[in-house]
C-alpha cells in the first residue's frame with residue numbers, strides 16, 4: 510500500500526502510511542503525526558476521522574449498503590430473527606442450531622430481574638423518562654453481577670450478553686408499567702423475545718395481551734434493523750467508555766444516554782411529535798419545510814438526513830414497507846401516515862433537500878409503526894436501545910479484547926485566554 514506525504518512550511522514533510530479495509534476503504538494512518546511534526550488534526554463532529562479498525566459492521570452511505578458481519582441487512586431482516594442477529598454480531602458467525610438453542614435458553618433463564626432490583630423503580634417519579642430509568646437500571650444491574658464486572662477482559666461474554674439482552678427488555682417493560690401504575694408482568698418462557706416484550710408491556714394480571722404473529726414479527730424486524738450501525742454516536746460512546754477499562758454494564762449505560770438525544774435515537778420520538786403538531790394544526794407542512802430550510806432557525810425536519818447515508822437509508826426502505834403491512838394487519842389508519850408521506854414527497858423534490866442528499870432515515874417510519882402497535886412516544890428510543898444493545902456489546906468486546914487498545918483521549922485546539930494572573934475578589938469588577 511502506498512504512503513501519503515504531507516508537506517509543511519515550518520517542519521519537514523512526513524510520509525504517512527495508508528491503511529485499506531476489506532471493502533477497499535482507505536484511511537491515512539496519522540498515529541505518528543503529532544510526535545513527528547507537532548501538528549494535530551482538527552475534525553469537529555469526526556466526519557473524516559476513523560477512530561478504530563472494526564470487523565463488525567460495514568456501511569456504504571453512497572450505495573445504501575449495510576451488512577452485519579458481511580451479511581446484507583435485507584437478508585437478515587427477511588430470514589433471521591433478533592436473537593440470531595445478536596449472536597452473529599457478538600460472536601462473528603451465524604450460530605449453529607445447537608449454539609442458537611443454548612443462547613436462547615440462557616436468555617430465558619436470565620429474563621427475571623433480581624427482586625431487589627425491582628424496588629429501584631419505586632425511587633423514580635411516575636413521570637420519569639424511560640430512557641433515564643433504562644440507563645440507571647442497566648448500571649444498577651452491574652451491582653447484582655459483580656463477577657461480570659471484575660475483569661476488563663470478560664471471561665464469560667455469552668453469559669453477560671444473555672443477562673443484558675434479556676433483562677434490558679424486562680427493565681424496559683417494567684419502566685412502562687411503573688409510569689402507568691400497573692403491576693409488573695413477568696416474562697413467559699415459551700414466548701419469543703419480541704413477543705415477551707409486548708406481553709410484559711401490554712398484558713394485565715386479568716387479561717393476556719393477544720398479538721398477531723405479523724406484529725411480533727414487525728417488532729423483531731425493527732430490533733434487527735437497529736442492531737448495529739458501526740461508529741455512530743452511542744456506539745462510539747460505548748467504545749470510548751470501554752477504552753478506559755470500564756465494565757460492560759457501565760459502557761452500555763453510557764451508550765443509552767448518548768442514544769437518548771433527539772439527533773440520534775430520540776429522533777423517532779421527535780418525528781412523531783412533529784407530525785402530531787402538524788396534525789393538531791400547530792404547524793403546517795409547508796411551514797415545516799420552510800423552517801427546516803431557514804438558516805436562522807434551528808428547526809430540522811426530524812427523521813431526515815444522515816451523516817453517512819447520502820443516497821438512501823436501506824433500513825428506512827424496509828421500514829416503509831413494514832409500516833404498510835402493520836397498518837394492514839391492524840386494520841388501522843393513522844392521519845400521521847398521510848402527513849409523513851406528504852412531507853416526504855415535498856422534501857424529496859425540494860432542491861434544498863436534494864442538493865444536501867437528505868433522505869428519510871430509520872427514524873422516519875419506526876415511530877409511526879410503534880405508535881400503531883400502541884407503544885407510547887417516550888418508549889420509542891427504548892425500543893431503539895433494545896435493538897442496538899447487541900451492537901454495543903460487540904463493540905465493547907472488540908475494544909476490551911484488544912490487548913493493543915489505548916484509552917481514547919482526543920486532543921483539542923485551545924481557543925481560551927492565554928496566561929493571566931489571579932485577581933483577588935476585592936479587585937474584581
Ligand code: ACO
Nearest residue numbers: 772773774776801809810811812813814815816865870872
Ligand atoms: N432538516 C433540515 N436540514 C438538514 C437536516 C434536516 N433534518 N439534516 C441536515 N440538514 C442540512 C444542514 O443544515 C446542513 O446544511 P448546510 O450545508 O446548508 O449547512 C446540511 O444539511 C448538512 O447537515 P449536517 O448537520 O452537517 O449533517 P450531520 O451529518 O452533521 O447531521 C443528522 C446528521 C444529525 C442526522 C442531521 O441530518 C439531523 O439533524 N437530522 C434530523 C434528526 C434525525 O433524524 N436524526 C436521526 C439520525 S439517524 C440515527 O441516529 C438513527
